[in-house]
Amino acid sequence: MIRFNIAQWRAWAPGLVSADDWLRWSREPRPLTDDDAAPDVSFLPAMQRRRLGRLARMAFSVGWPLAEGHDSLPLVFVCRHGETPRTFDILSELAAGQPLSPTQFSLSVHNSVIGLWSILRGSTAEMTALAAAGDGLEQGMLEAAALLAEGAPAVLLIVCEEQPAPAYADWIDDVPFPYAVGLLLTPGDDWQLSPGQTKAEAEPCHWPHAVDLLRCLLTRQPHCHHAWKNRVWTWQRIH
């Protein structure tokens, strides 16, 4: 069982940018159509944002405003599938016997997004990139709670997934639409997260866990349950 505060949040999905957009969606959740649009990151100079792929733009657009004013802010970056469009492009070039783009290759590791974050923010705070399964939000929250327990005044948690390349559609079924959720976590007792277990495999959450937590937060639900395989996580609002 861990306790913490969610001091601020930011989220992005196709057509959902502002807090009001998300509040409306939370009251009537529905599938979103991906329009291939990437969020605005014009707060970065053009020379700096040229290497940011769509996933990085999503992560930066939610994380950057949350990080403002924090000198040394640890970051936990959670993404299960990574930049699959980039991976697919690189593999296609390899299959065709073409030389690989050095830029694409240099960005083809899971922690490239936090690497870019570190360079562009000039931050040497502790950063972690996790690729967990369906309960990446909760695994990332555990990591963040450990950093808070070690004395960090705040931790930034970013959970994001990009629309997978069409070639992977048969295997990736947990990304209904691209999304990024940023949570600025601080020490406190507002929220409690507890792990639990079920014998049988429980019904999975209808929305990605991070998006569902936001829905729960915005509609002021007292708690929500996120089941993944035989694990059931309970998020509970204490205050």
Next chain:
Amino acid sequence: MSDQHPDLNLEIKRLIIDALGLEDITPEDIGNDQTLFGEGLGLDSVDALELGLAIQKRYGIKIDADAKDTRTHFSNVTSLAAFVTAKQAA
């Protein structure tokens, strides 16, 4: 010297912008004799590799990354145009 290959200069500027994803930059923003790497336009070592690959693909020429004069050829648009012209004539 700078205007020796006006069409090729423009083509190379477009290649630089496309290959390196330089948002908000137009060919007019890049001077023929402007230094491309480090100070000047501000490109870095990954850009150098990417631009080398783009030039090899576009003009079908081989670039030796270890050759001493490669650095000179890549110093600005004028020197790149001269290099491409010389390689294509060879």
